[in-house]
Amino acid sequence: MKDLNSLAIRVRAGRVEALDQTLLPVREVWEDGTEPVAMIALIQRLAVRGAPLIGVAAALSLAAFAEANGKEGEIRTAAAALRAARPTAVNLMNAMDRMLAVLANEGVAALSPAAEKIFFEDVELCRRMGERGAAFIRDGEGILTHCNTGGLATAGIGTALGVIRTAFEQGKKLHVFVDETRPLLQGARLTAWELTKLGIPFTLICDNMAGPVLRSGKVQRIFVGADRIAANGDVANKIGTYGLAVLARHHQVPFYVVAPSTTLDPLCPSGAAIPIEERGAEEVRAGKAPAGAPVWNPAFDFTPRALIEKIVLEDREF
Ligand code: MRU
Numbered sequence: 264m265k266d267l268n269s270l271a272i273r274v275r276a277g278r279v280e281a282l283d284q285t286l287l288p289v290r291e292v293w294e295d296g297t298e299p300v301a302m303i304a305l306i307q308r309l310a311v312r313g314a315p316l317i318g319v320a321a322a323l324s325l326a327a328f329a330e331a332n333g334k335e336g337e338i339r340t341a342a343a344a345l346r347a348a349r350p351t352a353v354n355l356m357n358a359m360d361r362m363l364a365v366l367a368n369e370g371v372a373a374l375s376p377a378a379e380k381i382f383f384e385d386v387e388l389c390r391r392m393g394e395r396g397a398a399f400i401r402d403g404e405g406i407l408t409h410c411n412t413g414g415l416a417t418a419g420i421g422t423a424l425g426v427i428r429t430a431f432e433q434g435k436k437l438h439v440f441v442d443e444t445r446p447l448l449q450g451a452r453l454t455a456w457e458l459t460k461l462g463i464p465f466t467l468i469c470d471n472m473a474g475p476v477l478r479s480g481k482v483q484r485i486f487v488g489a490d491r492i493a494a495n496g497d498v499a500n501k502i503g504t505y506g507l508a509v510l511a512r513h514h515q516v517p518f519y520v521v522a523p524s525t526t527l528d529p530l531c532p533s534g535a536a537i538p539i540e541e542r543g544a545e546e547v548r549a550g551k552a553p554a555g556a557p558v559w560n561p562a563f564d565f566t567p568r569a570l571i572e573k574i575v576l577e578d579r580e581f
Pocket residue numbers: 309312313314315352409410411412413416417421422423449487488489490500501502562
């Protein structure tokens with residue numbers, strides 16, 4: 264495989280490496296995810312995360328495995344295990360299905376070029392979403408975002424955060440409000456890190472501060488990403504997105520979802536049918552609640568289409 268470089272995933276001399284996002288913003292440590300078992304562990308502990316990135320990372324790991332071990336049966340087994348690493352983001356399933364189709368139609372040698380193609384396509388999808396979405400943002404606006412949807416969540420500039428970045432790079436004056444995104448703080452740890460590096464002005468808020476911020480009139484638009492878009496336009500995204508969309512409707516602030524077409528799931532009829540990952544209790548207790556306090560920890564929720572102003576894909580919005 265060729266050497267590849269992005270903010271959070273890279274290939275060097277045939278080895279796949281991922282920036283351990285659980286350690287950001289304190290430490291920048293790259294972990295080896297060449298072996299599918301290692302990549303699965305990285306994805307499951309959210310060292311590698313974000314819907315588009317987990318698809319790209321799984322494809323690169325599968326290709327590296329195929330280069331080292333050409334046995335078709337073992338490649339298929341590895342693809343099935345990677346595909347099942349997390350349940351909600353359909354980009355992972357779409358990437359693995361695409362790799363398996365390449366294996367079936369073109370053979371083992373075609374897997375590395377296919378994974379490289381998935382990587383570069385994601386970069387291009389981000390660029391196109393950025394251009395399309397930035398057209399909705401006017402000079403001087405306040406924008407609120409949730410979770411992390413930037414270069415850490417994709418191979419390119421990101422989805423919702425890519426839109427914000429593109430508008431900023433077009434010279435629009437912006438101020439971004441960043442939800443911290445409980446319980447794992449992707450907003451506070453990751454989006455704040457990316458915005459700092461990009462020099463984009465922002466204010467970090469706790470998730471439960473979004474209501475007063477919207478009421479203050481400082482936010483003109485909300486941009487979020489997606490993990491899966493059902494056939495009826497309902498959108499699964501990081502837990503807290505639905506509550507934010509309800510608040511946005513109350514305050515008449517337009518709510519935009521930005522995602523590549525790899526996030527579409529036409530076979531899933533509605534949000535209620537999207538599998539929602541549930542994670543461990545300790546993520547919510549976070550060492551603060553009594554040991555053993557009962558916890559419910561869904562990692563995602565779904566937002567009904569009716570609360571969304573526009574879903575922005577790379578080639579259209581609806
Ligand atoms: O659990 P995570 O951090 O993988 O969740 C990520 C999100 O929910 C993002 O908003 C989504 O994947 C879109 S990222 C471009």
